[in-house]
Amino acid sequence: MSDTVEAWIEELLKSDGAGAKMTEKQARIVQSAIEVFAEKGYAASSTSEIAQRAGVAEGTIFRHYKTKKDLLFAIVAPAMTKLLAPFVLRGFHKVLDTEYESYDQVLRAMIENRIEFLRKHRNILKILLQEIPFHPEMQERFQRDVLGLVLERLRKLVAKFQDKGQMAELPSSTVVRLSVSAIMGYVAVRTVYGEREDAVWDDDFEREETIRFVMRGLGLA
Template sequence: MSDTMEPWIAELLQSGTSGDKMTEKQRRIFESAIEVFAEKGYAASSTSEIAQRAGVAEGTIFRHYKTKKELLLSIVAPAMVKLVAPFVLREFREVLEDEYDSYDQFLRALIGNRLLFLQNNMSLIKIVVQEIPFHPDLQEQFKSVVVSQVMERMERVIEKFKSEGKLADLPATTIMRLSATAVMGYVLAQAFFGPKEGANWNGEQELEATIAFVMKGLAP
C-alpha cells in the first residue's frame, strides 16, 4: 500500500470488517487487495499477486477468505453497510443541511464537496465503479445503504426550491437525476483530467458551463 492511507481504509481497518479486530496478516491482505482491485479491477486481479504484495503465502488468503469473491465482498460490503454510508453522509451532511438562497449556490457547494471526497478516497471510488455493474449483491447494498439516504436528504433541498418557485415543477427524482448526471460528469472529468499537465481542460470554465446548463434546463 502507499504511505498515505485513504481515510475510509483507515476507519475500516480500525473497526474491523466483521466486528473483530484484524490480525496483522489479515490487515496486510486487506490493504493489498484494495490496492490490486483498485488498480486492475476484480476480474484481472489474482490472489497470488495480492499475497505477494501482502508478503504472505497464497494459502494464507484462503484460510481467511474461501474465494476471491469473498475477499472482494469483505472489503466492499462491510464498507457500504457500516462505513461508506455514514462516511459519505458525514462528509455530505454540511452541504445538505446548510441554507442556500438558490439552487445554483447549492450545486457549487455540492460539487466542491464531492471533488474533495473523490480526491481523498480514489481507490474506494474505483472499486465501487468498476465492480457494481457486475455484482448484483453489491448493487443492492449500494442502493439500500447509500443511494436511499442521499436521495432522502436531497429531496428536501429540492422541494424547498420548488416551493419557492426557483425550480421547474418536475418530480424531485427527475431533478436529482438530471442534476446528478451533470454534476458527476463534471466531478469525474475534473478529478481525472484537471490536475494533469497538458490536459485541454479549464476547470472554472467547465464548472460555470455545467451549472448554467443545469439551471437553464431546470428553470421554472
C-alpha cells in the same frame, strides 16, 4: 504499500466482517487487495499479486477468504454500510443544512463537496465505480445504504425551492436525478482525465458549464 492510508481503510483494518480484530497478515492482505483492485480492477487482479504485495503466501489469502470475490466483498460491504455512508452523509450535511438563495449555489456546493470527498477516499470510490456495474449485490447495497439516504435529503431541498416558486414544477426525484447525473459525470471525467498531467482541462470552465447545463435543462437559466 502506500504510506498514506485513507481514513476508511484505517477503520476497516480494525476488524473483519464478523467484528473480530484482524491479524497483521489479514490486514496486509486487505490493504494490498484495496490497492490492486483500485489500480487494475477486480477482473484483471490476481490473488497471487495481492499475496506478493502483502508479503504472504497465496494460500494464506484462501484461509481467510474462500474466493477472490469474497475478498472483494469483505472490503466493499463494510466500507459502504459502516464507513462510506456515514462519511458521505457527514460531508453532505454541510451542503444540505445550509440555506441557499438559488439552486445553482446548491449545485456548486455539491461539486466542491464531492471533489473534496474524492480526494480523501479515492481508492474505495474507484473500486465502487469500477465494480458496481458488474455486481448486482453491490448495486443493491449501494442504493440502499448510500444513495437512498442522500437522494432523500436532496429531494427535500428541491421541494423547498419549489415551495418558494423558484424552481420548475418537475417531480423532485427527476430534478435530483438530472442534477446528480450531471455532477457525477463531471466529477468522474475530472478524476479519470482532468487530473492527468497531459490533460487539456480548464476546471473552472468545466464546473461552471456543468452548472449552467443543469440550470438550463431545468428551465432556470
